[in-house]
Amino acid sequence: MRKRLKLILIPVLLFLFTIPFYGSAYTIGLLIALLMYSILAVSWNIFSGYTRYISLATAAFFGIGSYVPVLGWPELPFPVLVILGGVASSVFAFGVGFPCLRIRGPYFVILTLGLSELTKYIFVSYEINFRGMIGTHLLGGPSMEAFYYWLLAIAIIVILVDHFIRQSKFGLALSSIGGDEEAAEAMGVNTTRYKLLGFGISALFAGSVGAIIAFRWTYIEPTGAFNPSLTLQVIIMAIFGGTKDFRGPVLGAFTLTLVSEALGIRFPYYYTIILGLILILVIKFFPNGLLETIEKLVRSNTWETQNVRI
Amino acid sequence: MPIDVIGRTFIIGLGIGCIFALIAMGLNLLWGTMRLLNVAHGDLIMLGAYTGYWLFILYEISPFRSAFIAALVCAGIGLIVYKILFAKSLRKVASLETLEANSLLIFFGFGMIIESVVSLLWGANVRAYSYLTNNVRLISISIGLNRLLSALIAIVGCLLLYTYLQKSFFGKAVRAVIQDKDAAELMGIDTRKIYIFCFMTAFGLAGFTGGLLSMLYAFTPFSGFSYTIYAFIVIILGGLGNLLGTLIGGLILGLIITFGVSLTTPGYGFIIMYLMFILVILLMPAGILGKAIR
Numbered sequence: 001m002r003k004r005l006k007l008i009l010i011p012v013l014l015f016l017f018t019i020p021f022y023g024s025a026y027t028i029g030l031l032i033a034l035l036m037y038s039i040l041a042v043s044w045n046i047f048s049g050y051t052r053y054i055s056l057a058t059a060a061f062f063g064i065g066s067y068v069p070v071l072g073w074p075e076l077p078f079p080v081l082v083i084l085g086g087v088a089s090s091v092f093a094f095g096v097g098f099p100c101l102r103i104r105g106p107y108f109v110i111l112t113l114g115l116s117e118l119t120k121y122i123f124v125s126y127e128i129n130f131r132g133m134i135g136t137h138l139l140g141g142p143s144m145e146a147f148y149y150w151l152l153a154i155a156i157i158v159i160l161v162d163h164f165i166r167q168s169k170f171g172l173a174l175s176s177i178g179g180d181e182e183a184a185e186a187m188g189v190n191t192t193r194y195k196l197l198g199f200g201i202s203a204l205f206a207g208s209v210g211a212i213i214a215f216r217w218t219y220i221e222p223t224g225a226f227n228p229s230l231t232l233q234v235i236i237m238a239i240f241g242g243t244k245d246f247r248g249p250v251l252g253a254f255t256l257t258l259v260s261e262a263l264g265i266r267f268p269y270y271y272t273i274i275l276g277l278i279l280i281l282v283i284k285f286f287p288n289g290l291l292e293t294i295e296k297l298v299r300s301n302t303w304e305t306q307n308v309r310i
Numbered sequence: 311m312p313i314d315v316i317g318r319t320f321i322i323g324l325g326i327g328c329i330f331a332l333i334a335m336g337l338n339l340l341w342g343t344m345r346l347l348n349v350a351h352g353d354l355i356m357l358g359a360y361t362g363y364w365l366f367i368l369y370e371i372s373p374f375r376s377a378f379i380a381a382l383v384c385a386g387i388g389l390i391v392y393k394i395l396f397a398k399s400l401r402k403v404a405s406l407e408t409l410e411a412n413s414l415l416i417f418f419g420f421g422m423i424i425e426s427v428v429s430l431l432w433g434a435n436v437r438a439y440s441y442l443t444n445n446v447r448l449i450s451i452s453i454g455l456n457r458l459l460s461a462l463i464a465i466v467g468c469l470l471l472y473t474y475l476q477k478s479f480f481g482k483a484v485r486a487v488i489q490d491k492d493a494a495e496l497m498g499i500d501t502r503k504i505y506i507f508c509f510m511t512a513f514g515l516a517g518f519t520g521g522l523l524s525m526l527y528a529f530t531p532f533s534g535f536s537y538t539i540y541a542f543i544v545i546i547l548g549g550l551g552n553l554l555g556t557l558i559g560g561l562i563l564g565l566i567i568t569f570g571v572s573l574t575t576p577g578y579g580f581i582i583m584y585l586m587f588i589l590v591i592l593l594m595p596a597g598i599l600g601k602a603i604r
Binding site: 052054099100103105106107109110111113114115117118121122124125228232235236239269270272273275276277278279280283284287 | 347395399408410411412414415416418419420421422423425426427430535539542546578580581584585587588591592595
């Protein structure tokens with residue numbers, strides 16, 4: 001199994017690392033979008049997928065990260081801003097997570113939605129009252145290739161982090177919160193600490209992606225940076241792929257980004273309608289995600305499976 | 311703040327509060343009875359507003375009449391949505407949490423479809439028209455006739471629905487399902503009928519509200535989301551499943567927003583609203599009346 005994994009992984013990584021040398025600008029642009037959504041979906045899944053606290057705060061994390069370059073560019077260099085973007089988001093997540101993570105179920109969902117909108121309007125009124133204008137241009141940033149390699153590096157890190165979390169006590173704790181929080185608490189799991197840590201890690205990656213994408217967009221304003229539809233896209237991707245581990249969100253991000261790219265070119269006016277339909281159909285017919293559906297199909301066709309699972 | 315300004319702000323706040331209560335009523339009915347998180351509620355209001363707008367522009371039908379037509383349109387949509395998306399899955403519910411989470415995502419997709427269809431059909435530009443804008447004097451306060459009438463209709467509508475659910479046999483059955491679905495079924499209540507009633511009433515109320523709102527505020531295909539947020543705030547203030555609480559919650563929200571805006575600059579309106587929303591969830595998740603069902 002390990003050998004097979006290496007056989008797939010090495011060419012894939014080789015391809016990903018060398019593509020800027022021969023790929024067209026369009027390919028790199030598309031890959032940047034794919035990596036951005038993959039990172040956001042995996043990082044959402046680290047907290048929400050395992051604990052089942054459905055957080056709609058991704059837009060807030062992303063937006064805060066993307067406002068760090070607005071404040072720090074060009075005084076600070078690009079790498080520092082990317083890291084600071086992640087750190088700022090993470091600090092925000094710890095600050096609001098402490099009171100908010102006590103709330104459960106649908107209340108938590110709409111609480112994070114409100115939180116996201118609140119941060120958006122705080123930034124709107126900051127821009128109106130203290131800067132006198134809405135929106136900032138970020139000029140003279142690094143090249144497309146630089147964005148690409150930074151996102152690739154963050155994507156690899158977030159997948160490794162997810163992998164290690166899943167194998168550690170931390171991952172077990174997060175999953176036990178998703179299973180039955182009261183039982184987990186009774187068994188001595190410090191649920192508050194783990195939830196807070198998961199929330200913070202999730203924000204770290206979303207924030208650093210926000211800082212990079214701010215340079216890619218070159219123009220940043222609050223309604224774009226704190227767009228709630230980004231959150232929902234990311235959640236749809238993760239649930240569409242499956243929330244068991246990082247493979248689901250990555251699969252979901254790739255499939256849906258490519259599908260909406262294809263639809264967006266062919267039917268630019270209908271693609272949000274089609275996206276809405278896809279969401280409804282997926283929840284109705286594959287509530288466990290695409291990955292599990294594929295795995296079931298593969299499993300029923302191979303020999304080795306019969307003694308793996310009962 | 312001089313006393314007459316306070317009085318004026320108070321009356322305007324109450325007027326807006328009645329509308330808020332009506333916005334939230336339908337959503338609370340659906341969320342409270344069936345645990346369906348209808349995030350598309352605001353989009354249905356937006357659809358109702360477009361119905362009112364076109365009926366007025368094309369046929370000059372008064373919004374007070376077209377609101378009922380909008381209600382019928384949305385109730386019809388409610389029946390279809392129930393039949394196609396929820397009739398089967400509501401019969402074999404795994405757990406309340408999964409139902410709430412899944413319905414949230416399904417309704418989100420549904421709302422996205424409404425938004426894109428509307429903006430595709432009629433464009434994304436801002437729509438508004440004026441009807442009955444002449445002012446009437448109330449003691450010493452002048453207020454737009456359309457605002458006064460729609461506030462009165464809203465409060466009467468809320469009270470009618472509340473008394474119907476409180477007093478009639480069918481209303482009692484609905485409340486029994488809110489309290490304990492299994493026990494209600496054992497008592498011989500046909501929950502399917504209750505569900506259809508709730509779906510059609512909730513969607514119809516959204517359409518009705520939209521028809522009234524169309525003459526008060528400008529709207530776009532994307533206005534729905536903020537209506538949903540208002541509805542959530544009001545429901546949480548008043549308590550989940552508590553319709554009288556919703557009325558009180560709406561009035562309180564109306565007062566807080568009007569006073570908040572008149573004491574600060576209008577730019578802070580949204581900040582005050584969301585801040586209050588967050589504080590209410592954090593500090594009193596059971597609502598101000600403290601009688602939410604959970």
